[in-house]
Amino acid sequence: MRSFAIAFATFAFQIYLSSAIHHLSTLYDAALALVYPQSCAVCGGSVESRHDGVACAACWRATRLFADDATLCWKCGAFTRAKVTEDRRRSIRCGECDGDGFTAARACGFYEGALRASVLALKREPRVASRLARLMFATQQRAPINSANLIIPVPLHPGRERERGFNQAALIARELGRLSNLALDEHSVVRRIHTERHRAGMDGRARRESVADAFAVRHADAIAAKRVLLIDDVFTTGATVSSCAAALRDAGAEEVFVLTVARPQAY
Ligand SMILES: [Zn+2]
Numbered sequence: 206m207r208s209f210a211i212a213f214a215t216f217a218f219q220i221y222l223s224s225a226i227h228h229l230s231t232l233y234d235a236a237l238a239l240v241y242p243q244s245c246a247v248c249g250g251s252v253e254s255r256h257d258g259v260a261c262a263a264c265w266r267a268t269r270l271f272a273d274d275a276t277l278c279w280k281c282g283a284f285t286r287a288k289v290t291e292d293r294r295r296s297i298r299c300g301e302c303d304g305d306g307f308t309a310a311r312a313c314g315f316y317e318g319a320l321r322a323s324v325l326a327l328k329r330e331p332r333v334a335s336r337l338a339r340l341m342f343a344t345q346q347r348a349p350i351n352s353a354n355l356i357i358p359v360p361l362h363p364g365r366e367r368e369r370g371f372n373q374a375a376l377i378a379r380e381l382g383r384l385s386n387l388a389l390d391e392h393s394v395v396r397r398i399h400t401e402r403h404r405a406g407m408d409g410r411a412r413r414e415s416v417a418d419a420f421a422v423r424h425a426d427a428i429a430a431k432r433v434l435l436i437d438d439v440f441t442t443g444a445t446v447s448s449c450a451a452a453l454r455d456a457g458a459e460e461v462f463v464l465t466v467a468r469p470q471a472y
């Protein structure tokens with residue numbers, strides 16, 4: 206009888222605790238908004254929930270995300286306004302990515318609004334907002350990138366990482382690993398040479414040459430026969446992830462998929 210009473214008391218206390226934590230979280234948000242009003246990095250309005258990170262809920266809603274049924278280049282994920290029937294989606298190609306080293310790349314949405322602000326903030330502060338993490342997870346669930354079984358963040362050059370203090374791709378990859386339960390490998394791929402910062406005038410070919418052979422695989426046995434999901438913040442020309450994917454394929458990876466937060470406008 207006494208042990209039953211103790212068990213019941215423990216159970217009741219756990220329920221009380223989980224509801225108290227929920228209330229505390231809501232209270233914390235409200236208190237935070239009062240004490241430290243965070244202004245939205247996009248519109249300057251106030252951010253009411255810390256789950257939204259640096260952008261307000263309205264700016265998140267205004268940011269164009271790729272829907273489940275959006276028409277994308279099946280390989281690089283470039284958005285097109287063309288409408289095709291479901292059975293033809295896998296045959297859509299933009300014509301720009303044929304030589305790229307990855308199997309398929311996807312992004313959560315366009316590089317604009319809340320996504321752009323989140324990417325920029327992540328270069329300054331090592332915090333991944335839960336809204337962004339959940340969005341990455343939702344996108345990772347879609348074919349064909351959902352068949353990956355190992356997450357690898359695109360590495361920064363060690364010098365750059367020391368300068369910044371962290372690798373933003375690795376931060377996103379850790380959150381995605383936690384949500385998806387996929388294995389995470391932060392050590393098998395390294396950046397070999399310090400590539401020039403991409404200059405504004407650099408065209409696709411120049412970028413491609415500047416990152417060719419930029420990556421090396423240190424532990425080929427760890428990635429052999431794996432279906433890798435490379436994580437990066439932005440897919441610009443695809444040159445960086447293509448080079449990293451080629452190194453992984455050379456080292457024995459079965460497939461290399463790519464997931465980024467955002468990518469540029471439609472082609
Ligand atoms: Zn806003």
Ligand SMILES: [Zn+2]
Binds near residue numbers: 281282300
């Ligand atoms: Zn493409």
